[in-house]
Amino acid sequence: MTDREAQLKALMLRGLEGDAAAWRLLLSDMGAHLRPFFRRRLFDGGADAEDLVQETLIAIHAKRATWDRHQPFTAWAFAIARHKLIDHLRRQGRRPSHPIEEAGELFADHTVEDGATRADLTRVLAHLPLRQRRLIEDVRLKGLTVAEAAERHGYSLTAAKVSIHRSMKSLNARFAPASTDGGDDED
């Protein structure tokens, strides 16, 4: 986040001096950030999102003099994107369905699940016994190795592997679509 800020800010400063190459880079980079940002917030995804990307890039270009060199570039750019989004939704008579408050969100990695997915996950995992659940969280969500997680929770390596396997199986049985039941092999 801070690296990205420094990088974009440097491009912005060069762009303000008329450096076309830096400007091209900045706008492409911003486009790449904006596309998923708008897509996730529009019901109809695709076409409108690309329109909004273009509108925002044009605004960044046309209003570049309103960026205060002492302020973070990302906060400025995010405010413009948010303004364009709200404008668009207002024209359509809709309100944003997701809260939009954080500039960090625009520049976060978009592979991270958003709030709804996270809430679902918590609900699903709540069906497991606590110790089993912690193990799953560490291995499947936090990215620890099985050995590390096993040691943390006092399992032997084999016991941990078995526990994870059982957990996944029981969750699968409970939540997998009905048509695929019985697809798993037996222990």
Next chain:
Amino acid sequence: MKTEDLIEALAADLPAAKPRQVERRILLALAGGGLLIVLGVDLWLGFRDDLTSAMMGPNFWVKAAYSGALGIIGFWLLDRLGRPGSQIAGPLIALATVLAVAAGFATWEFMTMAEAERMPALMGESAVECAPLILILSLIAAPFVFGAARGFAPMRPGAAGAAAGLLTAGLATTLYGLHCPEHTAGFVVVWYSLGIAATAAVGAVIGKVLFRW
């Protein structure tokens, strides 16, 4: 149009932007508008007869300080509202402080006056015409100021319009002091403020339309 083509087109048209570019244009607009207002006051209303001696005393400058401070706060507020992602708490606190101090001063003056003098002091000779004249003088400079402020990118066009109105009225009211001989704090705080507030309200309406982007 494809986004890559758009980016190419934008990058091809990239004149250098100076720091504080929009503010400089507004200052220029204020200079031009201010000159026209002085001309308007001179030709239409006439400078006050005792202008030279008034400029030696404190009252003239206290009045100018009040309206000038409101104008500067209007500039500050407009500058903040016009930049995406900026905070406006600073100018709002300043505005509240100036208004509170002025109101306090006027109240103190009012209370320490003999009862018979109070109403004449408050109404002066020109209570009715004061606010409309301020509004009209503001309208002379408004096209310059609002035109220059279009370079900003306000999230709230109405609020930015009110700030631009406050700025314009601050300038116009300060120059209106060249004509208006009223000198009590009560008169200034009530009638000058009314004219400035009316200008800010008109500015909000104009801004809503003009400051879209």
